[in-house]
Amino acid sequence: MTLTKRGSFLLLLGTLAVLLASCSGGGGGGGGGSAESAEEYPSDTITMLVPYTAGGPTDLAARSVATCFEGEFGQTLVVDNRPGAGGALAMNELINSEADGYTIKVIAAPATVITPYVEENVTYTEDDFVTIGVITEIPSVLAVSSASEYEMAEEFFDAAQANPGALNVGVPGATTSQSIELQRLAEEYGVQVTTVPFNGNAELTAALLGNNVDAIFVNASEDILDYFESGEFRPLAVSPAERVEYLPDVPTLRELGYETLTYSTSIFGLAAPSGTPPEIVSTLEDTLSTCLEDPQVREQLGENYVPDEFVGSEELRRRLDEIVSVYKPVVTS
């Protein structure tokens, strides 16, 4: 008796849930029919939210992935640019959309996981989305102008240690990984430089070219690599745990004795709202993996920055958790 009762209660609950889901699906007017099974996915237009303005480097990267997805899925992919609030506006849009795989978002770590701890009005958490995989990762590089007296990283850090705060290091923004990493350099190793935030790479490189700062700590993106190529800038150290293949002679911060400073890498990836069926997440994961092998996509994204081995959903989640555990105490203190 009790069993049947409980059974019918569950059935009722189930029906209600389906009804509610289909209602909100219709009302939301979002992606596609939510009641369909994961096997049919995708059968409708997919929206890809990009937390940057159209035309910027991240937007272009997202668009080349989107084009490949269209080919793989045979469905239209709409890139929806929602810049603002350190990516929080786009994230809110993602969280409020149906968890059916028809709305996905480009995420940018560390910003995506750090913003809620920096801005009290940003209320989402890292549990509100599920990760799909990494698109590109761009490490950071510490660089000086070629006229600088510092030939090697050791000389630079020795000078910083001898004269706390005397060396000025430009970073591309106030809450970037580079800025946080320099704060950790001071807190954990007692090496104090003055961090000067600029607005993006263009301003930052102008400041170094004009000798207004002693060094810059910046994403090793193509524009910066060009300055190394031309000999105007000299790389002193890179941020990842291992050396990068396109700057083979440049030591890592870890090699230089700063064991824990390995997180200043900008990771761009894809995410979906939490609650998205696991089968759909894994379909998206597989498709991303396939797309990242496409030579044309790799070229558009920058061969240097696409991980040699695909970084999938679980591994990306693990990395984000690690970033949160290391950076949260720094930004909230």
Add this chain to the structure above:
Amino acid sequence: MEVFGNLLTGFEVVFQPTNLLYVFVGVLIGTVIGVLPGLGPTATIALLLPLTYTIPPEAAIIMLAGIYYGSMYGGTITSVLLQLPGEAASVVTALDGYQMARQGRAGPALGIAAIGSFIGGTVSVVGLTLFAPLMASVALRFGPPEFTALTVLGILLVTYLGTKSFAKSLITAGFGLLLATVGQDPVAGTARFTFGVQDLISGLDFIAIAMGLFGVGEILYNLEKENGASMVSSRISHIWPTMRDWAQSRGAILRGSVLGFFIGVLPGGGGVVSSLASYAMEKRRAREPQRFGKGAIEGVAGPETANNASSTSAFIPLLTLGIPSNVVLALLFGALLLQGITPGPQLISENPEIFWGVIASMYVGNLILLILNIPLVGVFVQLLRVRAGILAPIALMVTMVGVFSVNNNVFDMWVVLVFGVLGYVMRKTGFEPGPLVLAFVLGAIMERSFRQSLLISNGDPFIFFTRPISGTILGLVVLIIAISAFQFFKRRRATVTDELDDEVQR
């Protein structure tokens, strides 16, 4: 010569058929909106800004620049025929131009204005070609302290020059600076003055503010005014000036070209200030100053030349330093940012197609304008028959759709509406929105570079005075304040604008 090689690169950009079309479209739109009273270049560029990011950056900037200097031509037409300046820089042309029209000499007035504009624009673009690369090469010496000093000078000049009331301009500029502080702190990264609204964390959108104040504000304000096409009575004939006209205005055109070029480089200098300065200069130099205000052709030729020259040279600080020197250039600054391009010292090396493309486009644009204006004046005058009641709703629609398309954010549409109403109220009460918008743009640069400077100097404020360039600029700031204070006490009269206003009244 390296310059010519580079300029050739620019012409290669311009002579691509689509870009040539954009130059043409730009100067044509510029002339048309110059004719339509009220709808000036600022409002038009603000309205068109979101549409430009679907086209390549060089095409966008070429077209928007064309609108700017094109409107300098168009604004003359209504000034002369109706004593109704189509845009601010032509206010002073109404003095003698309208008198000439009343004496049946509207043709020569418009002719000499078009020729003067062409010469002024061309002289200035030659100056731009030679001077801008030089400026770009020293631009890297401009660090945070220099940018701080430049923005202070810019805001000071914008509030001081070319406005009717210094006090009111100062208030609006102050308000602009305050608005610039909304959003993330540039150094600490925490949000300020957002009142819990997430959409404000990255600050107010400049484009939304500009479209509201200039676009919607202008539209609302114009709905109140009567349009006067019926006032155009006489047919315009004899556009070509006589030998005597030419002899009288030759000097004025040459002086206007040079004067306009130099004033345009100054922050706040483009447009109206240069035309006022040229008028004052011609009147002072004239053998019979009493002819001024009664139809003196040099009173048309000088200012019209100067405003074109200045609107061209005003591109120098934007293209080389990334500092917009007036509101229109602030909008162009926004247009480039929208395209993912940061105007600054590296523009010339990283985006030569934009740097040289826009310069080369001005040679072509000025020629097109000369060809358009001389035979087609009569056609443009007919535009005055377009009723504001038809124009306004269309413009408003374009505005709202346009601003949404920039960030796909409904919040920005509310910003436009709020600032639209504010812009209307400001105009009704004699506050000009120009200083507000420029202070908003420069304020963000000022705050960031001020704080960067203090970080670099470890908190020592003397960094602003001991570095030669920033020290000189700040010295200039002090000098301007001292001179104006001295003049104020001496004459108890505010600005040149006031005097000229009185003359318009008479």
